[in-house]
Amino acid sequence: xxxxxxxxxxxxxxxxxxxxxxxxxxxxxxxxxxxxxxxxxxxxxxxxxxxxxxxxxxxxxxxxxxxxxxxxxxxxxxxxxxxxxxxxxxxxxxxxxxxxxxxxxxxxxxxxxxxxxxxxxxxxxxxxxxxxxxxxxxxxxxxxxxxxxxxxxxxxxxxxxxxxxxxxxxxxxxxxxxxxxxxxxxxxxxxxxxxxxxxxxxxxxxxxxxxxxxxxxxxxxxxxxxxxxxxxxxxxxxxxxxxxxxxxxxxxxxxxxxxxxxxxxxxxxxxxxxxxxxxxxxxxxxxxxxxxxxxxxxxxxxxxxxxxxxxxxxxxxxxxxxxxxxxxxxxxxxxxx
Amino acid sequence: xxxxxxxxxxxxxxxxxxxxxxxxxxxxxxxxxxxxxxxxxxxxxxxxxxxxxxxxxxxxxxxxxxxxxxxxxxxxxxxxxxxxxxxxxxxxxxxxxxxxxxxxxxxxxxxxxxxxxxxxxxxxxxxxxxxxxxxxxxxxxxxxxxxxxxxxxxxxxxxxxxxxxxxxxxxxxxxxxxxxxxxxxxxxxxxxxxxxxxxxxxxxxxxxxxxxxxxxxxxxxxxxxxxxxxxxxxxxxxxxxx
Ligand SMILES: Nc1ncnc2c1ncn2[C@@H]1O[C@H](COP(=O)(O)OP(=O)(O)O)[C@@H](O)[C@H]1O
Ligand SMILES: [Mg+2]
Numbered sequence: 001x002x003x004x005x006x007x008x009x010x011x012x013x014x015x016x017x018x019x020x021x022x023x024x025x026x027x028x029x030x031x032x033x034x035x036x037x038x039x040x041x042x043x044x045x046x047x048x049x050x051x052x053x054x055x056x057x058x059x060x061x062x063x064x065x066x067x068x069x070x071x072x073x074x075x076x077x078x079x080x081x082x083x084x085x086x087x088x089x090x091x092x093x094x095x096x097x098x099x100x101x102x103x104x105x106x107x108x109x110x111x112x113x114x115x116x117x118x119x120x121x122x123x124x125x126x127x128x129x130x131x132x133x134x135x136x137x138x139x140x141x142x143x144x145x146x147x148x149x150x151x152x153x154x155x156x157x158x159x160x161x162x163x164x165x166x167x168x169x170x171x172x173x174x175x176x177x178x179x180x181x182x183x184x185x186x187x188x189x190x191x192x193x194x195x196x197x198x199x200x201x202x203x204x205x206x207x208x209x210x211x212x213x214x215x216x217x218x219x220x221x222x223x224x225x226x227x228x229x230x231x232x233x234x235x236x237x238x239x240x241x242x243x244x245x246x247x248x249x250x251x252x253x254x255x256x257x258x259x260x261x262x263x264x265x266x267x268x269x270x271x272x273x274x275x276x277x278x279x280x281x282x283x284x285x286x287x288x289x290x291x292x293x294x295x296x297x298x299x300x301x302x303x304x305x306x307x308x309x310x311x312x313x314x315x316x317x318x319x320x321x322x323x324x325x326x327x328x329x330x331x332x333x334x335x336x337x
Numbered sequence: 338x339x340x341x342x343x344x345x346x347x348x349x350x351x352x353x354x355x356x357x358x359x360x361x362x363x364x365x366x367x368x369x370x371x372x373x374x375x376x377x378x379x380x381x382x383x384x385x386x387x388x389x390x391x392x393x394x395x396x397x398x399x400x401x402x403x404x405x406x407x408x409x410x411x412x413x414x415x416x417x418x419x420x421x422x423x424x425x426x427x428x429x430x431x432x433x434x435x436x437x438x439x440x441x442x443x444x445x446x447x448x449x450x451x452x453x454x455x456x457x458x459x460x461x462x463x464x465x466x467x468x469x470x471x472x473x474x475x476x477x478x479x480x481x482x483x484x485x486x487x488x489x490x491x492x493x494x495x496x497x498x499x500x501x502x503x504x505x506x507x508x509x510x511x512x513x514x515x516x517x518x519x520x521x522x523x524x525x526x527x528x529x530x531x532x533x534x535x536x537x538x539x540x541x542x543x544x545x546x547x548x549x550x551x552x553x554x555x556x557x558x559x560x561x562x563x564x565x566x567x568x569x570x571x572x573x574x575x576x577x578x579x
Binding site: 006012177178179180335 | 390408410413414416418424426428429433437441442443469485
């Protein structure tokens with residue numbers, strides 16, 4: 001019942017803070033939409049020239065959204081002159097790719113699209129190329145949008161819950177609260193449930209928008225996506241409130257963004273993890289968003305089931321449990337009981 | 338009837354960093370009395386009070402409230418505390434603030450309604466209860482803080498400069514109410530102040546300076562001791578002497 005009254009209070013406070021609500025619910029949609037358009041435009045009109053091959057491959061590449069020209073002879077010089085992004089040479093059954101690389105992002109896109117377009121038997125590429133994940137329409141955006149969904153939940157819940165507890169600390173209401181018979185765990189539980197509710201609503205809005213409006217692939221279960229994001233929210237919430245005890249102002253809370261949030265982005269899979277040095281990959285394994293991304297990418301893009309992502313979910317849960325315990329302990333500073 | 342102590346303080350000391358804020362001091366606060374803690378700003382009144390409430394751990398010494406050693410969970414319901422700085426949820430209305438704290442004390446629905454109404458009446462906020470605290474004036478916030486301290490009907494009231502920012506009429510009515518609470522409901526009240534006319538109305542006083550009790554007794558005894566007519570003079574004499 002004490003927890004209920006805390007939850008009621010938090011809900012009331014949040015509902016009256018329209019700006020924060022808008023930030024929580026609509027900012028992710030805005031950024032998601034923006035990224036959707038940015039990455040869609042990038043992947044289009046990639047020009048590629050094919051030499052020494054048949055129509056089949058050209059057709060397959062057209063399916064993969066390339067502007068394909070089949071030529072008998074071609075050279076690096078004409079590549080630069082005509083601004084051709086890629087030159088695919090077939091000689092004696094082997095394939096050689098030359099990239100213009102005037103913009104690394106375009107070169108990457110060519111490689112990615114090519115890999116998807118020619119997947120299957122590389123020696124005998126056919127029109128019926130079949131894909132392990134995704135399809136010919138797969139965009140880069142599809143691959144990292146699942147991570148984005150998890151990231152938004154993490155970012156906004158971290159900030160909003162952290163600042164909320166910070167405000168409670170600096171305004172003296174936390175001290176005031178602790179001279180009532182409320183238990184320390186009840187305060188933490190109230191916070192987790194109160195802000196967890198809003199995080200849940202945010203997750204639902206973001207996921208539904210991403211899947212239905214932006215048409216992001218969702219192969220697996222939407223319930224599993226929600227479950228994962230609830231765990232992400234729990235971790236973000238407990239980490240945010242914990243770190244808020246090391247901040248003395250809202251601005252200091254914002255200073256945690258480059259320290260805590262930004263490094264995690266590098267390990268979400270937006271940048272390929274396989275290429276990273278071993279020690280760097282190990283660092284990634286202490287970051288909650290690494291597991292969140294792994295799970296979300298698995299569910300949304302690869303269609304993994306609960307049993308296949310359960311390890312990630314358990315690790316996220318463990319993060320949350322540890323942070324929540326630290327939260328309860330850190331309140332000891334205000335009251336020994 | 339023997340005089341029972343509601344609060345006993347034994348050899349309490351507290352320092353921050355390298356600064357001693359409370360020197361080892363002893364203090365007894367009798368039950369069913371209004372006890373005034375007097376002293377200039379920065380002398381350690383709030384620090385001492387926070388230790389009594391259990392919000393702050395003393396470096397040494399022992400505090401006993403209602404025969405229980407602080408900190409004690411059961412005590413938290415028996416103490417109504419009003420902090421020096423208003424700790425209120427400004428996004429909520431006055432009524433919602435009161436209701437929130439009332440619920441934390443696990444009052445029944447009926448009790449909640451009665452106590453909230455009673456507390457609001459005492460501080461004359463009944464008509465402003467549905468306004469958000471963000472729109473309250475400084476004095477209104479003090480009054481709401483006082484109402485919150487009263488809401489669970491505690492045996493002991495500990496009020497840190499409760500009347501700051503209140504007009505004389507309201508101050509008068511609040512003092513009347515404090516006296517009524519003492520006489521009719523047998524409450525023990527510990528109050529800090531640096532306003533001397535309030536000191537006159539306390540049953541017992543302790544004067545604090547730089548963390549030490551420099552004088553204590555009834556208002557009349559203190560005036561006789563220093564051979565003066567008013568408390569301002571007692572105060573000036575003490576400060577001047579040191
Ligand atoms: N948390 C703290 N850290 C460091 N110094 C403090 C702290 N709280 C109070 N003080 C210092 O202790 C002294 C007494 O403060 P306080 O008890 O608030 O005085 P009063 O309530 O009598 O005005 C002041 O000098 C103040 O600066
Ligand atoms: Mg003070």
